């Protein structure tokens with residue numbers, strides 16, 4: 001419970017009708033979730049406009065309406081607050097209502113097209129092993145110390161986010177490591193949060209359905225760094241073409257990591273094998289369980305962050321060398337007849353190229369690579385041909401299949417992927433729309449030593465077809481197929 005006047009602290013108000021002395025019991029931005037004595041924020045979304053539900057919210061017991069456009073009818077017992085940007089206001093209101101939990105722990109955010117889950121999860125595991133109480137907010141799951149809380153988004157909405165942070169504070173967490181998606185920045189889900197640090201992994205093609213241009217996508221990521229304060233650190237991947245762009249206008253301490261260029265935190269890849277990475281990090285040789293040069297960047301980001309958070313260098317490297325990565329990221333199984341099956345969440349052209357080039361570097365040349373891949377429905381369509389092309393360029397056989405078609409026709413998605421298959425590559429490609437059948441076929445086609453990559457769904461435990469989520473787990477299906485080979 002809080003008084004409206006206090007909840008509005010820091011919100012740029014354009015007009016207020018009614019009293020700011022009212023008590024508010026709860027917040028909502030969805031009219032269906034409004035309860036007695038609550039504050040409803042009308043947000044213009046991608047599908048609907050929250051302003052259309054103001055009357056419904058009032059009927060359900062809302063006492064305060066925050067909106068960008070005042071309604072034509074006012075109820076006398078309600079307070080109406082007009083703001084320029086309602087999603088921004090929602091973030092600030094949520095932080096104030098929940099008494100700024102982000103200021104009561106050390107919050108570090110990770111942004112970038114790929115690697116967010118890996119970096120945030122490694123940081124969570126590292127700091128747990130170093131003896132701290134830690135929270136994690138990620139695509140795979142949220143964690144409060146050892147308690148797992150299922151995750152619905154990479155970065156939750158401002159209410160869920162602040163509620164999670166409150167739970168972390170109540171459970172004594174010293175740190176929280178969270179993923180910050182570009183959607184979250186653009187929709188102001190992180191507004192009002194106090195970050196002690198921000199990490200940039202990389203930026204490549206994704207989400208152009210939402211951001212429209214690559215420039216807007218870069219701007220969304222950069223806005224996260226622009227919002228940091230002077231006491232925070234901003235750690236960027238200097239080898240990424242847009243790495244330094246992120247730091248251009250930030251007030252935070254600027255720090256860099258890299259493999260190719262000069263950087264504050266620097267690594268050299270000595271060896272990259274199926275068994276893991278052998279790196280030289282700031283002149284210290286260390287073995288890690290994670291595979292692939294992209295993971296050398298992820299490990300370096302984690303190492304740099306831990307040092308910026310005043311942790312002991314040798315302790316950090318010792319613990320990091322023992323850690324495994326996040327679920328569904330280069331996660332592999334070996335069949336009784338020695339087929340290697342890799343489950344990976346690569347769902348962008350760049351991630352697919354990274355994973356397949358890693359496989360290319362470490363495989364024996366007489367063994368073939370079979371890739372099973374699809375693209376999600378209701379998501380960036382321009383990545384479809386590029387992902388098919390990447391799969392063909394780096395594999396001996398490709399099975400194009402379904403990912404999460406969501407509301408789209410799976411056949412149409414596959415046809416759009418096929419546009420990226422060149423004439424010479426046609427003979428490598430099979431189309432099997434049913435993902436389970438596609439995986440079974442890959443296993444049938446493989447012989448001892450071959451590598452099967454199941455790309456795009458990683459840790460996901462469902463497949464969404466026609467808006468319905470049915471249980472589906474790439475690793476489980478792969479395991480079943482492998483067991484049949486016994």
Ligand SMILES: CC(=O)N[C@H]1[C@@H](OP(=O)(O)OP(=O)(O)OC[C@H]2O[C@@H](n3ccc(=O)[nH]c3=O)[C@H](O)[C@@H]2O)O[C@H](CO)[C@@H](O)[C@@H]1O[C@H](C)C(=O)N[C@@H](C)C(=O)N[C@H](CCC(=O)O)C(=O)O
Pocket residue numbers: 029030031032042043044045046047048049050051053152153154155156157158181182183184187
């Ligand atoms: C495209 C997108 O990002 N949508 C997010 C957005 O919803 P929206 O803008 O579509 O909302 P809308 O349906 O248009 O409704 C507008 C407003 O009217 C309200 N409403 C609606 C109906 C009603 O009866 N009453 C009512 O009040 C809604 O609550 C909302 O406030 O705001 C919602 C609340 O924060 C999010 O749950 C929702 O995520 C959807 C489910 C989603 O799938 N998002 C994905 C794309 C996403 O966010 N992904 C990123 C990761 C991406 C990455 O890989 O980097 C993530 O952070 O998870």
Ligand SMILES: Nc1ncnc2c1ncn2[C@@H]1O[C@H](COP(=O)(O)OP(=O)(O)OP(=O)(O)O)[C@@H](O)[C@H]1O
Pocket residue numbers: 112113114115116117118119139154179181201202294295297298326328329330344345346347350351352354355458
């Ligand atoms: N640093 C990196 N650079 C490029 N590709 C990476 C990197 N780290 C991981 N990947 C690839 O991208 C996939 C997704 O990795 P991860 O889940 O860590 O990224 P993410 O940014 O959290 O993705 P999402 O936005 O979907 O949550 C991995 O399965 C791997 O194929």
Ligand SMILES: N[C@H](CCC[C@H](N)C(=O)O)C(=O)O
Pocket residue numbers: 154347375376377379403404456457460
């Ligand atoms: N966070 C990403 C995940 C994509 C995973 C892929 N399996 C898909 O469904 O497209 C998104 O929501 O776009």
Ligand SMILES: [Mg+2]
Pocket residue numbers: 116117138139140154179
């Ligand atoms: Mg993620």
